[in-house]
Amino acid sequence: MFTRAFRYERAQRYTDACDLLREHGEEAKVIAGGQSLLPMINLGLVQPGLVVDISRLAEGRELTVTGDGYLVLGALVTHARLAADPAARAAQPLLPAAAGQIGNARVRNRGTLGGSLAHADPAAELPLVMVALGATYEVTTGQASREIRAEDFHLGFFTTGLDDDELIVSVRAPVLGPGWGWSFQEVARRDGDFAMASAVALIRSADGLIIESRVAVGGVSDRPLRLADVETALTGCAAADLAGRVGPIQGISPAGDTGASAQYKARLTRVLVTRALAEAAARAEEAA
Amino acid sequence: MSEAATAGGGGMSEAVTVTLVVNGRPVTRAAGAHLTLLRWLRDEAGVTDPKYGCGEGICGACTVLVDGEPVSACIVLAAQVDGAEVTTAAGLLGGDGSLGPLQRAFHEHHAAQCGFCTPGMLMAAAALLSAGRPASREEIRAALHGNLCRCTGYGPIVDAVEAAQTEAAQAEAAQAEAAQAEAAQAEAAQAEAGQREGRR
Numbered sequence: 146m147f148t149r150a151f152r153y154e155r156a157q158r159y160t161d162a163c164d165l166l167r168e169h170g171e172e173a174k175v176i177a178g179g180q181s182l183l184p185m186i187n188l189g190l191v192q193p194g195l196v197v198d199i200s201r202l203a204e205g206r207e208l209t210v211t212g213d214g215y216l217v218l219g220a221l222v223t224h225a226r227l228a229a230d231p232a233a234r235a236a237q238p239l240l241p242a243a244a245g246q247i248g249n250a251r252v253r254n255r256g257t258l259g260g261s262l263a264h265a266d267p268a269a270e271l272p273l274v275m276v277a278l279g280a281t282y283e284v285t286t287g288q289a290s291r292e293i294r295a296e297d298f299h300l301g302f303f304t305t306g307l308d309d310d311e312l313i314v315s316v317r318a319p320v321l322g323p324g325w326g327w328s329f330q331e332v333a334r335r336d337g338d339f340a341m342a343s344a345v346a347l348i349r350s351a352d353g354l355i356i357e358s359r360v361a362v363g364g365v366s367d368r369p370l371r372l373a374d375v376e377t378a379l380t381g382c383a384a385a386d387l388a389g390r391v392g393p394i395q396g397i398s399p400a401g402d403t404g405a406s407a408q409y410k411a412r413l414t415r416v417l418v419t420r421a422l423a424e425a426a427a428r429a430e431e432a433a
Numbered sequence: 434m435s436e437a438a439t440a441g442g443g444g445m446s447e448a449v450t451v452t453l454v455v456n457g458r459p460v461t462r463a464a465g466a467h468l469t470l471l472r473w474l475r476d477e478a479g480v481t482d483p484k485y486g487c488g489e490g491i492c493g494a495c496t497v498l499v500d501g502e503p504v505s506a507c508i509v510l511a512a513q514v515d516g517a518e519v520t521t522a523a524g525l526l527g528g529d530g531s532l533g534p535l536q537r538a539f540h541e542h543h544a545a546q547c548g549f550c551t552p553g554m555l556m557a558a559a560a561l562l563s564a565g566r567p568a569s570r571e572e573i574r575a576a577l578h579g580n581l582c583r584c585t586g587y588g589p590i591v592d593a594v595e596a597a598q599t600e601a602a603q604a605e606a607a608q609a610e611a612a613q614a615e616a617a618q619a620e621a622a623q624a625e626a627g628q629r630e631g632r633r
Contacts (some may be wrong), residue, residue, distance in 0.1 A: 150447050153466030176510070180490060183508035187488035196466070196569050200513050225502075250557075251505045277606065336578045337491070355621055371454025 148174060149187050155198045159205070159312055164285030165197045167310040173197055177216065178255035181264040181303070192433075199345045205314065210236045214320050220259025224271075225250070225301045227258065236320040239278070239327040239345065243270040246329065249337045259313040262298070265305045265368070268294065268339040273363035274297050274329065276371060277345040280318040292317075301367040320375070325349045326428030328421040332364075332413060334404050339404050340364045342413045346421035348379075350429040355379045355387070365414050366400040372396070375418065384426040391419050451515045455480055456524035466501060466512050470504075471495045474521065482522040482552040486581075493580030496553035497521050502530035503560045505545035522552035533558055534604075539590070546584030554580050558594045562601060570595060 156162035166173050168302040172194030176182050179200070185191045199205070208230055216237045218227065227233055228245035234376035247253055247261070247270050261271045262282065275282075275295035282293050284307060298306045307313070320328060331343035349356045358379045360372040380391050392415075399410035452461040455478055462477040474480040474497070481536045483506050486494035490505035497506045498520040517546055523532040529605065534541060545551040561568055561576040568576065574587070582590060 148467050150465050151467045152447055153449055155512070176513070179508055179510060179513065180505075183510070184489040185470075186467075187507065196510070198510070200514055248490070250560075250576070251496060251503050251579055254502045255504055255509060285481070357462070370584070 148189075151190050151193050152195045152432060153198065154195065155201060158202060159285055159314060160287035161220065161386035162197050162199050162202075162312060163285065163310050165195070166247055166312075167286075169195050170309060175199055175263075177257040178223065179260075180252045180256040181260065181266070185365045190191070197280045198368045199312070200257075201353050208217070208233060208259040209318060214322075216240065216320055219259055220257060220315055222262070222264075224248075224253035224256045224258070227288040228253065228411070233371070237278070237318055238321060239269075239322075239329055239347070240274055242327075242331045242345045243345075244269050246331060252337075258316060261314070262295075263305060263307060263313055265299055265303050266339070266367070268304055268343070268364035269366055270309065270329075270331070270343065273343055273361055273369040274309045274345055275316065275318065277347060277359050277361035277375050278371040279359070280316055281431065282313050283315045283317070286310050290314065290363060296371065299368040304367075321347075323348065324351065324429060326425040326430070326432055328428070330417040330421045330424070332417065341416075344414065344417035344421040346418070346425040347431045348384075348425040349423065350384055351433060352428060353384050353430070354406050355382050355384060355426070358422075358425075360418060362394065362418065363412055365394075365410055367398075368395060372418070379422070387422045387426055388419050391415060391422065394418060449512045449515075451511045453478075453511070453516070454515070454518045456520060464511070468511050469586055470497070470509045470511045470514060470519070471506035474493070474506060474519070477511075480521055480523065482551060483556075486549070486553075491579075491581070492550070493553040493557060494550050496556040496567070496580060498556055500558070501563065503557055505598055515536060520559070522555045522558070525555060535562065535594070535597045538593040538600065542589045542593035542596060544585060544590040544593035550580060550582045550584075554585050555580065555589055558597070560589075561594070562598055568594075568598065568601065573598075 154165055174193035176194055176196050176198050177200050205219040207219040208222055209217050210232055224244040225248045228241045234241045261269050280295045282298055293306050307352055326348050328346045331340035333340050342365050345361045347359040358376045360375045363369045382390050394414045399407045401407035447466055448463050449466045450463045460478045464477045470513055471483055483493040483497050483536035488507050490508040492617040496503050499514050499517050527533055557577050557580050573591050
């Protein structure tokens with residue numbers, strides 16, 4: 146609780162924040178909602194010399210559906226807003242559903258999209274959904290911007306493709322296409338805890354047959370993982386036979402802890418993928 | 434004291450001046466920028482009803498309303514919310530210092546045992562009730578799920594919130610009825626006056 150003192154600067158624009166990051170290097174930390182950074186500071190895991198506050202920027206709060214089929218979200222959109230926004234729910238219901246599962250109401254009121262993505266907790270909801278959707282992040286140094294695919298951004302435990310002076314500005318996620326169904330599944334020991342495992346499925350089907358799918362899992366590796374082999378195995382399969390096509394999930398490396406063994410988490414992952422596929426397939430049928 | 438604080442550090446200093454409207458009363462303090470809203474309230478402003486529990490935003494003992502929304506005061510910097518209206522459990526008291534309706538319901542339903550979670554529970558419940566939409570028992574439980582209590586088993590707390598909600602709805606209905614009766618009375622009086630006018 147008795148944290149080391151640090152200096153505080155409130156940035157007015159992304160450009161100012163990036164300048165401060167360049168100037169102060171390692172000792173500077175960015176704060177938006179602070180729902181990951183401040184617990185880490187309180188626990189003594191991080192001791193910044195300077196905290197750069199971007200929570201009150203005039204920019205970064207857009208939430209728009211574009212004509213070419215994308216949901217564009219400013220990095221400072223809170224989880225509570227994303228979960229409740231009617232336009233977001235209509236355009237890409239998977240994202241609001243996942244945002245509504247984050248932490249508790251207090252975390253969702255303060256926590257931001259960009260913060261969750263840049264923090265890159267392997268068990269977090271939004272990075273998983275972004276990887277499953279094939280979203281892209283726009284990042285800036287204040288001088289130059291570039292786009293990174295979610296899959297290339299999340300590199301490992303709390304590790305991203307962001308350079309030291311870069312910030313996430315916005316996210317482009319494809320809207321839910323016609324005929325697609327979706328599902329988000331997670332299991333935590335208590336409501337509000339980080340998930341022991343989570344799974345996302347997106348399915349497009351016609352006449353009861355799977356045409357296309359996207360499947361990803363979270364919390365069981367050092368980053369969210371797309372399950373390409375599961376997706377391939379599903380193509381052409383009857384929606385009714387989905388469960389039989391999902392074997393033990395390959396490529397994951399869950400860590401055992403006091404709450405659950407690695408073996409249990411591996412089994413749980415398979416169960417959640419199966420449940421996600423069943424729900425997504427049912428929704429795809431409804432949508433067709 | 435660091436160089437930045439003494440020398441100004443190129444325009445940056447460790448102390449920041451923050452003004453918050455705490456339970457309707459403006460409070461200004463120059464204090465360390467690293468202070469969370471909780472420490473600012475407790476150590477600088479002397480508002481000690483929000484409690485420090487986990488320091489991670491999980492237990493809810495520090496729940497306060499910032500511009501009407503519940504937040505964990507232990508994981509928000511005071512400097513970040515400069516200018517905001519902050520409501521703590523003490524802000525639920527009536528003007529004469531008596532218990533507000535929600536607090537009275539907690540008292541009547543034995544919704545507090547050790548009392549450590551109570552200020553946070555009250556604020557989570559206050560946020561729910563201020564939405565003005567009748568909440569089911571299940572919705573009340575969902576609204577309180579981020580607030581941990583190790584004594585009561587939660588039942589009495591949910592009872593208290595439910596009772597406060599019912600009381601608020603009844604008070605509102607009684608008020609509407611009284612207004613309606615008053616309007617009817619005024620109308621009758623007007624009609625009578627009209628009749629007298631007609632007779633003349």
